[in-house]
Amino acid sequence: MTSAVARTGVGRSPDRLISLLLLPVALIALGPILRLLAEGLGYGEGLTFAHVGEVMGRNSTRIALWHSLVTAGGGTVISVLIGAAFAFVVALTDIRAKAALVFCLMIPMMIPPQITALAWMQMMGPSSVLLKTLGIAPPMGSPQPLRSAGGIALLLGIQHAAIVFLTLRAGLRMIPADLVEAARMSGARGWRVWGRIVLPLSLPSLAAGAAMTFVTALGNFGIPAMLGIPARYSTLPTLIYQRLTGMGPSVLPEVAVLALLIGAVAIAGVLLSRLMLSRRSLGLVGLSGRPLALALGSARIWVEAGLWAFIFLILVLPLLALLATSLVPAYGVPLTFGSATFDAWNEVLLRQPVTRRAYANSLLLAGLASVILMAVALPLAWVMSRRPTIWTRAVDTLVDLPYALPGVVLAIACILAFMRIPFTGITLYGTLWIILIAYLARFLVVMLRPVQAAIGQLDPAMEEAAASAGARLGRRLWRIVLPLAAPSAAAGAILVFLTAVNELTVSALLWSSGTETLGVVIFNLEDSGETVMASALAMSIVVLVIALMGCVQIGAARLPKGVVPWQN
Amino acid sequence: MASIDITGVSKIYPGAAGRSVTGIDLTIADGEFIVLVGPSGCGKSTLLRMVAGLEDITEGEIRIAGRRVNDLEPADRDIAMVFQNYALYPHMTVRENMAYGLKNRKTPRDVIEARVAEAARMLELGPYLDRKPRALSGGQRQRVAMGRAIVRQPAAFLFDEPLSNLDAKLRVSMRGEIRRLQKRLGTTSIYVTHDQLEAMTLADRLVVLNGGRIEQVGTPLDIYHHPASTFVASFIGSPAMNLIDAEVSGNRVVIGDQAITLAAPVQGIGGPAVLGIRAEDLHPAPSGLLFRVDLVEELGAQRLVHGHVSGQGLTLALSPAHPLSETMTIAPAGPALHFFDVGTGRRIGDTAAARTGAGVMA
Numbered sequence: 030m031t032s033a034v035a036r037t038g039v040g041r042s043p044d045r046l047i048s049l050l051l052l053p054v055a056l057i058a059l060g061p062i063l064r065l066l067a068e069g070l071g072y073g074e075g076l077t078f079a080h081v082g083e084v085m086g087r088n089s090t091r092i093a094l095w096h097s098l099v100t101a102g103g104g105t106v107i108s109v110l111i112g113a114a115f116a117f118v119v120a121l122t123d124i125r126a127k128a129a130l131v132f133c134l135m136i137p138m139m140i141p142p143q144i145t146a147l148a149w150m151q152m153m154g155p156s157s158v159l160l161k162t163l164g165i166a167p168p169m170g171s172p173q174p175l176r177s178a179g180g181i182a183l184l185l186g187i188q189h190a191a192i193v194f195l196t197l198r199a200g201l202r203m204i205p206a207d208l209v210e211a212a213r214m215s216g217a218r219g220w221r222v223w224g225r226i227v228l229p230l231s232l233p234s235l236a237a238g239a240a241m242t243f244v245t246a247l248g249n250f251g252i253p254a255m256l257g258i259p260a261r262y263s264t265l266p267t268l269i270y271q272r273l274t275g276m277g278p279s280v281l282p283e284v285a286v287l288a289l290l291i292g293a294v295a296i297a298g299v300l301l302s303r304l305m306l307s308r309r310s311l312g313l314v315g316l317s318g319r320p321l322a323l324a325l326g327s328a329r330i331w332v333e334a335g336l337w338a339f340i341f342l343i344l345v346l347p348l349l350a351l352l353a354t355s356l357v358p359a360y361g362v363p364l365t366f367g368s369a370t371f372d373a374w375n376e377v378l379l380r381q382p383v384t385r386r387a388y389a390n391s392l393l394l395a396g397l398a399s400v401i402l403m404a405v406a407l408p409l410a411w412v413m414s415r416r417p418t419i420w421t422r423a424v425d426t427l428v429d430l431p432y433a434l435p436g437v438v439l440a441i442a443c444i445l446a447f448m449r450i451p452f453t454g455i456t457l458y459g460t461l462w463i464i465l466i467a468y469l470a471r472f473l474v475v476m477l478r479p480v481q482a483a484i485g486q487l488d489p490a491m492e493e494a495a496a497s498a499g500a501r502l503g504r505r506l507w508r509i510v511l512p513l514a515a516p517s518a519a520a521g522a523i524l525v526f527l528t529a530v531n532e533l534t535v536s537a538l539l540w541s542s543g544t545e546t547l548g549v550v551i552f553n554l555e556d557s558g559e560t561v562m563a564s565a566l567a568m569s570i571v572v573l574v575i576a577l578m579g580c581v582q583i584g585a586a587r588l589p590k591g592v593v594p595w596q597n
Numbered sequence: 598m599a600s601i602d603i604t605g606v607s608k609i610y611p612g613a614a615g616r617s618v619t620g621i622d623l624t625i626a627d628g629e630f631i632v633l634v635g636p637s638g639c640g641k642s643t644l645l646r647m648v649a650g651l652e653d654i655t656e657g658e659i660r661i662a663g664r665r666v667n668d669l670e671p672a673d674r675d676i677a678m679v680f681q682n683y684a685l686y687p688h689m690t691v692r693e694n695m696a697y698g699l700k701n702r703k704t705p706r707d708v709i710e711a712r713v714a715e716a717a718r719m720l721e722l723g724p725y726l727d728r729k730p731r732a733l734s735g736g737q738r739q740r741v742a743m744g745r746a747i748v749r750q751p752a753a754f755l756f757d758e759p760l761s762n763l764d765a766k767l768r769v770s771m772r773g774e775i776r777r778l779q780k781r782l783g784t785t786s787i788y789v790t791h792d793q794l795e796a797m798t799l800a801d802r803l804v805v806l807n808g809g810r811i812e813q814v815g816t817p818l819d820i821y822h823h824p825a826s827t828f829v830a831s832f833i834g835s836p837a838m839n840l841i842d843a844e845v846s847g848n849r850v851v852i853g854d855q856a857i858t859l860a861a862p863v864q865g866i867g868g869p870a871v872l873g874i875r876a877e878d879l880h881p882a883p884s885g886l887l888f889r890v891d892l893v894e895e896l897g898a899q900r901l902v903h904g905h906v907s908g909q910g911l912t913l914a915l916s917p918a919h920p921l922s923e924t925m926t927i928a929p930a931g932p933a934l935h936f937f938d939v940g941t942g943r944r945i946g947d948t949a950a951a952r953t954g955a956g957v958m959a
Binding site for chain 2: 205208210212214216218221226230
C-alpha cells in the first residue's frame, strides 16, 4: 500500500515540475509591468501621487492624450466602417474567392505601421514618384495631406480594420440561419430582418471589435511617429518616445506616468471588449444550425468588383507607390524604364552596414523569440489544459496583458525592470537581450493560443492510453503531444516571427547603436531624408511578410480550427 | 384553417446533378395532421421548406387554401413554422418573441396581448413571459416556439423536427402535448421527423419518403399492416419487419430447404419474391419452420428472439411466458405474410388471401 502511494508520487512529480514553468513565465510577462506600476506611484519614496499629479497637470500631457483619443477614435470609426462592411458581405453572402479577399484584408495589419505610413506618403503628396510618373503630382511645396490628425486616423483605420472584421465575422457566423427564416415567416421583410434580428445580434461583436481596435490604435507608434512628429502633432506614444530619446533615462519617472496613463485607457478598452464578447456567447441558445447565407444574385458581380477595387485602393496602390519610389535613382526623379534601378535595393540589402545589421538583428530576435516561445508554450499549454489550477488560470488571463498593452508601456516597463536587475549589478539596457526579453513577454500569447487550441482539441484518452502503455510524462509529451500539436506550434512560431520582424514600438525605445531593428532603421532612414532607401528596405520587408503569411495560409487547411487568426 | 395541395412538386438545387425531391403529389385536408417521415436526406425537410417558402419550388405547384403560393413570400403564405433549434430571438423576452409576428402584421396591441396571454395559458408559460430564452429549459423553449406559432392563428403549422433536441422522456410528453394542441385548435399541420415512432403516434396520415420520392401515403396502421415496399416495411415498426428471400409457387412458399403451405394460392406471384413477416406475427407452433436461436433480448413486457431459418436471419417478438429452447418450430399467424418484388422491392400479390395453413415440407 505504502509503496503504491510512493509510486504514484514519483509518477506524478514531473507534472509538478512542469508547473514550475509558470514562475518564470509570470516573472517575465508581468514583472516589468508591476515594476512600472511601482515607479509611477513613487518607487523608493513611498506611495505618492505627486508624480502623477505633476505629469498630468502639464499641457503637453493633456494635448497628447487628447490627440491620442482623437486619432484612435477616428481610426476606430474608419476601421468599423471598413471591417463591418467586409464582415457582413464575407460572412453572410455568397461572393466568390472569400479566402483571397480575407488574406488581402489581413495584409495591412501584418505590415509594419511605419511601412504603411511610408507607402501612403509615397502615394500622395508632391514628391510621390508614382504621381510624378503619371504626371498628376500636386505642385512642389504643397503640404503632405497625410501629415495631419485626419491622415493619422485614416491610416490607423486601414491598419486595424482587420480586427473589427475578424471579431464581427466570428459573431455573424454564430447567428443561425433559422432565426432569419423564422423572422421572414413572421412577416418581417428586407430591412426589418436586419434591423430587428441581425443587427441586435451582431452588435456585441461589433462593439468588442471596435474596443479592441481602439486599444490597438491607441498604442500604435509607427503611424503617428512617421506622420505626426514632422507635423509636431504628438500622441502619447510619440510624446514618450520624444521625451526619452531627447532627455535620456532621467525622465523615466515622468514617462512611467505617461505609460501608466495610456495603459489604463487600454485596459479599460480591453475589459469593455471582453464584456461585450461574453454577452455575445450568452445570447444565443440552442445548437447553431447552418449559418446565414444570402444569395446576391445579379448584384454579386458588382459587390465583388467593389470589394476588390477597395482592396486595390488600400493595399495595391500604396505598395505600388512604395515600389516605384524604391526603384528611382534619386528621390523626386520620375520613374521610367530607363531610370529604373535596383541601386537602392542593392544598397540596403548588401552594402549598408546599418541595414544589414538591422536585418541580422531583427531576424535573430524574431528567430530566437519563436524558438524559445515554442519550447515554453508547448509544456505551458499542456499544464493549462491537463492540470488546471487557480495559478494556471491566472497566468492564462494575465499573459494577454503584455500583448494588449501598448508597446511603449511594455518598453518603459522593461527599461525600468532591467536597467539594473535587482540584487545584481548587471544592466541589460542597451543590449539586444532587453529587446529579446520584451519580445518574449509581448509575443508569448501569440504563440500560446494556437498551441492551446491544438492541445485542447486532442483527446486526453490518447495520452492516457500512452500512459497505460508505460510512457512517462516526458515521453508522452515528446511522442504524442508534440507531433500532434506541431503544425499549430509551427503556425504560431511563424506568427511570432512575423509580428517580431514587424515590431517597431518596443524596439524604438529599447534600441541603441548596434542593436537597431528593421523597424527602427526604416524610421531613421525616412527621418534623415533617405526615402528611396527606406522604401527599398520597406518593400523587401513587405515581400518577406507576405511570403511568411502565404506559408501559414497554405498550411491553414491542415491546421486545427482557431490556429490561423484570419481563418474561421 | 386550410387545405394544402401539392401537385407535381420537384426541387433541383443549382449545380446539383439530379432532383432532390421528385414529383410529389399530396393533398392535405383541412385540419389534418400529416407527418413526413424518412431517413436523413430523403427530401422531407426540403419539401416542408418549399411549403414554407424558404426554398424555391423548381417544378410543380403548391396551393394553400386554394391559393397558389409558389411566388409568395413566406410572410404572405399565412403559415407558422416551429424550427428544430427553436429559432427563438435571444435578445427578446418570451412575450416579445411571441408578439413579434403579430407586431409585424400591425395587429392592434390589445389583440396581441390577448392572444399572447391565451397561448401562455395553454402552454403554461405564464410565469416565464418576461424571461429571455436563455433562462428557459429545453422543454420551455420548445413551448415558446409553439406559442409563437399559435398566436399567429395561421392557416397551417409546419414543424421541422421540433423534438429532436429534447431528451427521450421530455420528447414523449411534448409529443402528446403537440397532438392535443393540434386536435384542440384543428389547424392543418405538416410535421417532419426521422423518428418512426414519433411519426406513428402523431399522424392522421403518414407520408413515407425515400430518395426524394413518396414511397407510401396512409394512416399509421394502414402503413404498418400494408407496407407498399420493402423500404417502408423495414423503416416503419420496431423491430423492423423480417425480410427473407423466398420462392413462391401456388400456395407453397419455399425458404431455403424448408417451406410453408398456405391455405390458398398467392394471387399473381410465381417464382422468387421477398417475404416479409412482422416479428410479432411469428409464433411457436406444433409444426412449421425450424428456427435456430442465436440471441435473446429481454425488453420486460416482451422478449426479442433473434435466430435464423435455413441460414436467413429472423426476429421473433414473444411473450416472456413462452419457454425458450435452442431450436423451435415457428409459424406465421393470421394474415401476416407480405410479398415484395425482388427487383423493385414493391409490394406484390394479395395478402388478404395469404392465410396460413402452415405445414412443414422437409
